[in-house]
Amino acid sequence: MAALNPFVWDRPVDDPSKIVGMEPFAHEVALVLKGQTNVALFGARDTGKTTFTTQLALELAKDHGPDAPPFDVVRVNLQRVLSLPGFIGCVHDALTGHPDKRLRRAAQRQMSVLEKEIGFDIKLIKGGVRRTGITPAQDAETLHAQLVALRSVSDRLVVVFDEFQRLRRCPGEPLALIRSALMSTGAAHVSLLFTGSIRNALKMMLEDSEQPIFGEAAQMQLPVIDRVDFLEYLDFQFEATGRPAEEAALDHLLAVTGGHPRRTQQLAWEAWAASPRGGVDVETVIDCHERLVQSVERSEFSSAVQLLANGDEAEFNELRALQLLADRGGGNVTSRELAVLYGFSSHSRVPTALERLRGRGLVDQRADGWYVVDPLFGEWLARHSPLRDTPARGH
Ligand SMILES: Nc1ncnc2c1ncn2[C@@H]1O[C@H](COP(=O)(O)OP(=O)(O)O)[C@@H](O)[C@H]1O
Ligand SMILES: [Mg+2]
Secondary structure (H helix, E strand, C coil), X not given: CCCCXXXXXXXXXXXXXXXXXXXXXXXXXXXXXHCCCCEEEECCCCCCHHHHHHHHHHHHCCCCCCCCCCCEEEEEECCCCCCHHHHHHHHHHHHHCCCCHHHHHHHHHHHHHHHHHHCCCCHHHHCCCCCCCCCHHHHHHHHHHHHHHHHCCCCCEEEEEECHHHHHHCCCCHHHHHHHHHCCCCCCCEEEEEEECCHHHHHHHHHCCCCCCCCCCEEEECCCCCHXXXXXXXXXXXXXXXXXXXXXXXXXXXXXXXXXXXXXXXXXXXXXXXXXXXXXXXXXXXXXXXXXXXXXXXXXXXXXXXXXXXXXXXXXXXXXXXXHXXXXXXXXXXXXXXXXXXXXXXXXXXXXXXXXXXXXXXXXXXXXXXXXCCHHHHHHHHHCCCCCCCCCCCC
16 A cells, blocks of 8 residues: 555545544434534534534435435535625535535526526625625625525535634624524524534524524534544554554554644654654654644744733733643642742632633633643643743653
8 A cells, every 4th residue: 555644634634534533423413413403513623623524424414214314414614704795705615615516506506596686696706806886785685695595405404604603703693694594484404513613702602692593502512532543543544554653652642642633643644754664663753742842833822822921911811821721730720829820919810811711712621620722732831831840851
């Protein structure tokens, strides 16, 4: 077998045979959606939400018995949306780029009917054509009509809005439009999946009674990839490409990434690339990890730290909380002694700072406490800290 890089970390995984450990959860979510309940799925950045939607689409296409026949899926990527015209562009891309030809054609038919109705070509919205005389109300009408067209492409449909929290700042009431087009009578055959990487933002959109989609979705959390599943996957991929890895090397790899999906794949890739003749050992993994931790220096993470360091008191407190978490872990974040050590005026300020950091997607909370989401960022912070309690690993 040719030695092609088996580890994907720079984009969502789209090859189903390379998606690790998501089958049971995809099954669970598919049944909820087929049962006509919308789902809001939370997962921090780079932990596999978009990848999961690929597994989910496969699951939804299965026949789960008389009450749960196959469903089609349209995935709308909202990551770059700033405005209603941008939203319209994303829906357009989702339909014209749909992987299933049958659905793509159905969408084309719906779109041309729609374009006749509104009197212009939807894709012109994307082209930056002169928009003089187009009112926000007209954009809203176009989006609404487009979403109504979208719901007609299949008799059983799940629409995925990926990075849904983006719409929070989009002017023109996109949520009300979604509600009216995709959650009303006439849309009984449509279920929605909202994914979000900023938990507070997603929650706010669903739990605020002023919001048009208040209470309309079951909230779920993307599960972590089981350690043994990940280990087996790595083991198999190193082996299958002729570069077998030592068990201890794989253990170390997963230990330093904590099983974080993207960082695990990235470190595996580095170790793979560094071992053209196979025999991947612990030293190789340590060296590669070292390089990756150093690369945080020039990344957006160090810009984020600069931003906090130069900010107001509240932002500086975020920096304190971030450093405390990186150095000491999340088990005892509100201890008075630690608060003093990190310069908080009161330990009662720590939770607020952590909440704000969570709003930025930099930290999160799980059953065993708070943690820095990105394991390399956490390691980089701790390494440069004068207050770390364990001496930096000599290397
Ligand atoms: N189920 C999975 N199995 C293996 N690797 C995964 C999985 N999910 C995510 N990854 C890794 O994480 C990276 C980011 O995944 P992505 O789906 O883009 O995350 P998100 O949408 O949450 O930002 C992928 O490039 C891949 O390396
Ligand atoms: Mg994504």
